[in-house]
Amino acid sequence: xxxxxYHNTRCGTSRTTLALIRNTGVxxxxxxxxxxxxxxxELESIIEKAGISVREAVRQKETLFKELGLDxxxxxxARLLDAMxxxxxxxxxxxxxxxxxxxxxxxxxxxxxxxxxxxxxxxNKEDGTPLIDALGQKVVQA
Numbered sequence: 001x002x003x004x005x006y007h008n009t010r011c012g013t014s015r016t017t018l019a020l021i022r023n024t025g026v027x028x029x030x031x032x033x034x035x036x037x038x039x040x041x042e043l044e045s046i047i048e049k050a051g052i053s054v055r056e057a058v059r060q061k062e063t064l065f066k067e068l069g070l071d072x073x074x075x076x077x078a079r080l081l082d083a084m085x086x087x088x089x090x091x092x093x094x095x096x097x098x099x100x101x102x103x104x105x106x107x108x109x110x111x112x113x114x115x116x117x118x119x120x121x122x123x124n125k126e127d128g129t130p131l132i133d134a135l136g137q138k139v140v141q142a
Contacts, residue, residue, distance in 0.1 A: 003028040003115075006038070006046070006095040012126050014094040016108035021096070023132060024117040028096075037088035040081055046095050049102035054080045057104065059092045112138060 003021055005028050008014045021028045031038075038046065047057045054077040058065060064087055065071060070080060084090045094105050101114040109131065112119075119136035130139040 002099060004031060004097045006031050006033045006091070006093060008034060008093045011093055013106055013108050016125055017094045017096060017105045017111050019123060020108060020111050021115065023119050023121065023123050024115055025120055026117060033091055034088050037085065040085050043081060043084060043091070046097065046102060049097065050095060050104050052104055057092050058084060059090050062090055064090060109138065
């Protein structure tokens with residue numbers, strides 16, 4: 001199964017997304033993008049496939065985002081892409097690509113829309129909140 005996740009091991013959302021992929025019985029291609037960042041062309045392709053804007057692909061909560069003046073709405077997509085290539089920490093995460101599509105999986109549950117195989121069993125978020133029940137169904141939070 002051809003599934004790729006652009007993963008940050010320090011990010012809880014990224015770890016949960018990876019766990020949801022693995023809960024289908026598939027071991028994805030895990031790209032730790034901080035150590036192995038995408039090329040500009042790859043990043044542009046990922047963003048396009050995910051159907052989001054370049055600005056949505058930038059991690060705006062990162063301190064560097066404001067320090068570089070990227071919070072100015074007049075900053076061009078080209079400048080945002082340049083910044084993400086130069087400083088991969090600015091790439092929002094996790095991006096997942098599957099045969100069914102691509103998503104920026106924030107929240108992690110968005111990955112369920114593009115996974116080709118069903119969940120195989122129960123799975124909780126790291127904080128213990130149930131995410132998938134024993135029958136492999138998404139738990140609806142009250």
